Amino acid sequence: MTEDFYDILGVSRDASDDEIESAYREAVREYHPDVSDDPDAEEKFKKAKKAKEVLTDDEKRQMYDQMGHEQFVEAEKRGATDDGGRGGRGGDPFGGAAGGGGPFGNMQDIFDQFFGGSGGGGGNRRGQDLKTQLTIDLEAAYHGTEKELTVTRPEACGECDGRGHPPGTDSRTCPDCNGSGEQTRVQETAFGRMQQRTACQRCEGQGTIYDERCSTCRGDGIVRNQTTLQVEIPAGIKTGQTLRMRGEGAPGESGRNGDLLVEIKIEDHPDFDREGANLQTRKAISFPQAVFGDTVELETFDGTVEFEVPEGTQSGETFRLNGKGMPRPQRRGSGDLLVKVQVVTPDSLNEEQREALEAFAEAGGEDIEVEQGFFDRLRNSF
Template sequence: MSEDFYDILGVSPDASTDEIKQAYRKKATEYHPDVSDDPDAEEKFKKIQKAKQVLTDEDKRQAYDRMGHDRYEQAEKHGFDASDGGAGGMGGMGGDPFGGMGGGNVGGGLGDLFEQVFGGGGRGRRRPQKGRNLRTGLEITLEDAYEGTERQFTIERPEECDVCGGEGYPPSADATTCPECHGRGQVTQVQQTPLGRVQQTTTCRRCQGEGTLYSETCGECRGEGYVRREVTLTVEVPAGIQGGQTLRMEGEGAPSPDGGPRGDLLIDVSIEEHDEFEREGDDLRYRLPISFPQAVFGDTVEVPTLDGELEFEIPAGTQSGETFRLEGEGMPRLRGRGHGDLFVQVQIVTPEKLNDEQREALESFAEAGGDEIEVKEGFFEKIKRAF
């Protein structure tokens, strides 16, 4: 069985996708290891699958036809995504893992390395690159995080120059064909590599791939095509968001350098500290001060929540530091999956001053419990230590 994918499936190079799929089904039935008596059925079946995978994928088939079988196999062996002229990275990852976030052509990324080794002018076939992502911060209150909110904010970002329309040169500039690439925007060289004599096609450095040189640059943007400008945006902050999470506004980042889509704006959210509540994920914690009699006899009190006041029954005999759980009174969970809980920790407050009636009552209480006390040595301090 020949190594050529078309020969493996028994189709011509101009076969349609439907014809390739039909041929694959026929071959797969013939050489499936579970039904075939051929001693090499398993290996042949793998080759049939690989041929179908490549030839039914439009991008991969174009790369295969352009490069030929041997060079295509070499590209995949070395980890290149040949379907994108080498710009796809390694191991199936999208984008150039060494190319950074931006949209420029600066730097020797994996796509450049592929072009140097396998040639083929990959840059000329690339889709326009997405613009660079931008990042900013936004601080909100705990109430905002509880209810969700809509916030306006201002950032400074690159915008298309109004004077030159993003071209980098004024309309009055004289245009001439680049003598380096003769207007093609690319230059081609042939060099010897460990894989043999190959052709290298790269973007023309003199005209930056434009194919044209201009007599002057725009005075407003200095030839960049972009200027930094303040813009005001509005973002929807969902209920339940936590500090440290990031919101993404698609298409609100930097513009593309070659006509592609804008990058995104990433918004890092932080939440102000609250005077009453402490947040732990979707749960809230609140310290509730109560008096000694309330702890002893029990009471009904008002507990604040982020959704208003809530009645809470303090059971008789409550100890200082005891914590009670109020289910569903915490923060809303993202995407509407209920609420966390509110944990109320009771703290018994000892009065700093007592009138005669209060002092007498506490003395009687202590004596009824069998305590021997001497008021002159600090009865209040003893009570304070006890609780």
Template sequence: MSEDFYDVLGVSPDASADEIKKAYRKKATEYHPDVSDDPDAEEKFKKIQKAKQVLTDEDKRSAYDRMGHDRFEEAEKHGFDAGQAGGDPFGGMGGDPFGGGMGGGLGDIFEQVFGGGAGGRRRPRAGRDLRTDLEITLEEAFEGVEKQFSIERPTECDSCHGDGHPPSADATTCPECQGRGQVTQVQQTPLGRVQQTTTCRRCEGEGTLYSETCEDCRGEGYVRDEVTLSVDVPPGIRDGQTLRMEREGAPSPEGGPSGNLLIDVTIADHDAFERDGDDLHFDLPISFPQAVFGDSVSIPTIDGTVEFDVPSGTQSGETMRLGGKGMPRLRGRGRGDLFVTVQVVTPESLNDEQRDALEAFAEAGGDEIEIKDGFFDRIKRAF
């Protein structure tokens, strides 16, 4: 028994259309052949696409729920045509397995489910999606940026203009399909007499054979070429998010629309800031006197320098928040916050005056003073 489409997407049979689409996006991202390490990713991705195609179409989903998975798959596999099926392709189920409840009988149902009769040509497939990486700086992620990049992708062959053969090549009608581009086979199955229409393998659906193939593209009609594109990166984009450029992927081999280009964005590490969602974190080094007495210091933010008040008695490791000084929110108003963590720096060497002052400070605090190498380590631990 084949895997149920609801199980493929991980949703319940009463899931809403939005829940199905959300589940599809999650699964498709996980098992896309261009990014997944799963050895069966390609096969799983095909199942996910098929499940989404059926369950997001109201008519197909209704028929799928009524027929069940295996019967639906069998019907699609044999390309049922009500006019050729002998009236009861399900063998003694009364002609209409749905009891007339959907109004037009079996022929109308299969026309709704499969988008036309068995002899009708299907819609040309879109080209496959392509994927590339793009690295930007944190400042570019803050401001937003128009970024140029280059990729290699299939493009139409200039020599044959995508035909796959020279203009001078002799053309003959394909003897296999008689120029129709499709072949039809009639079979007797346990479900009745059915016909199946498939693309002609000999002419690959063109209906015509040619005496020569293009030397540049070897008959494919496409060659790999480097192209330069430009993409608008929105302010607030996060590391690991993906941008999509419509119709900038691979061209369709069947004359349909091109696929999409998926751009995985990476944000380079920053020297001063750590990012956490829309918030930024910054370590501020200050001296021991600044921590004791307080001070006003200039600190960098992602969009300029601001004055920051260090309160008296600040402890090393203490964190304070500057509201609205983080990254812009990608799909909302306002900005995140900047969190400033104070690090009190212990001096590694002192002159005589500084040493006397610290000794007096320690004596005033009641400490017994023994001037030795470990003294400043004790001061560091105290604060």
């Protein structure tokens, strides 16, 4: 069974660039020859590096998805072999201009050779990707959620059904392509002589010229409409990560739609700060709790949790609650919750409390004039 680049990194076929980069960093930590004891570490490291190189390059990834793993790798090998056999190609095994940057230095030319133009022959072009931003709160990022997102995007014109002309409009055969919608040219490439078919520019690949254009879309076949989409947000997502919604971008020319890239922004939270997969917060405890120790309750995104404050705890000490932080996407477990305790001095004392503190001070041998600011001095000491 062929192990493709997605399998090597352990990501889905619709993984975002951020997810691929994250998976690659994990592979580096696990398989780098300088740190791994795995006998196959070097080979696994090379495979991960190659997978990341291809899948984070939009053109290479699109070609990889179209060709499949074996044909893609074979094309790369043949290009390198042809370069060594012919020579004089300026380092470009696919017949591109000198200095093209290796086997895929002129990726658009190769894509054109295989699929006839920028992403498809005869107007069969993939739609453009669109980008937008979505803001969520930290709790939504903790649990994962589904959010509504309203975007303005190009869509097929409903008036003319994307044709660009009203129904019943007089038409005639395009004289440039004789109605085929395509023009063919022969080109010498690294793979031999290949025929390249491209969309006819005059009729834009339709084979027919119309006498009237649609008044709504002005002949483009495309209008801009607002659309509300449901976005699935995985638990543990970070600010700056991008979700790819397949097929929700601009429409293609008889090809599949582009994608919608949703960049996530997470709002600051009043009680929790995020540091990677860890969360940080503060918890106020009383002076007696700090002195004698206590079981303290804390409200978290998963409800109330308890942790033990030992006797003699000082203000500012931090306690780590394992596994109570942010979930780690594509990995098991969660980060930790770091709780910094603050010993709080009450603003006022009743008579009984005051007498008890006076006795405490005397028992400790402190020479303090209670009537002249004992409480303020005590509070300042903490």
